[in-house]
Amino acid sequence: MSGATKDTEDTSDCWTVGQLAGDLGVTTRTLRFYEAEGLISPGRNGTSRVYDHRDRARMRLILRGKRFGMSLPEIREIVGMYDGAASSERRQLQTLLDRLGEITLDLQARQRDLAGTLTEVGDVADQCRRRLDELD
Amino acid sequence: MSGATKDTEDTSDCWTVGQLAGDLGVTTRTLRFYEAEGLISPGRNGTSRVYDHRDRARMRLILRGKRFGMSLPEIREIVGMYDGAASSERRQLQTLLDRLGEITLDLQARQRDLAGTLTEVGDVADQCRRRLDELD
């Protein structure tokens, strides 16, 4: 009797569409759509989709991309790289490395953008507080 | 003869749709669409739109919101606040201040999100480099 509930083998390290959708806060339609778009490729048990830890991690990557405002094609490129990272072809690894450098630069630019926005928002908040003080 | 070209009064501190669109890298359709959606309200010279520095700054705010993946309604709320910051009603200022706090929290969460992604991307890049080293 381990600590984890063990009803079916499903609960241990695999998920159905409904389970994973519920966990991630998306709908089953979304998961199927992403599969049709080539973003994930879960296994099958008969005709039913079976998602493992790798699929789950991939989905978290995808959702983070969405939070960053990326389009699905852009996201597909990024997550595809995690697969290519295990490659053994020098050319492919070098291309991937170059692309990762570009992505890093983009992310750093976003960081600066965010930082600037934060100070701006802080400035507006300061203005608000000053005006509130003046109203005494 | 001042240093600045002074063909019409237009060049000094105002812009037409076409000029501003060109400067900002969007289309005139986009500017008109944003106006119809209540995101900007440029002045008029006859029937023609006239954008001043305030409109320009507003547009940069809007475009930054887009880069952050915000929807136009969300952006409208944010940029609307910059107007409300000059308010003199205590209630309104307080509401605005509260909302700014929420926005700050959201932006900070995004910062952490971004930082995590950057280290992850760095890790994948390291893996690539190691594999490239092994190929000697």
Added chain:
DNA sequence: TGCGCGATTGACGTTTACGTCAACGTCAGG
């Protein structure tokens, strides 16, 4: 054995954020 739950695949609808096109005004230059 029949019920309900959750899964499947189409097919079509919807929203957002514009693009595109039509029809028209206006103003400077040749």
Added chain:
DNA sequence: CCTGACGTTGACGTAAACGTCAATCGCGCA
């Protein structure tokens, strides 16, 4: 005076990212 560049307002089209609905299937169970 005519042309061309740029402006205007609708109206309609479109791509992305799903939502929704229908018809069907397999599975556990009272």
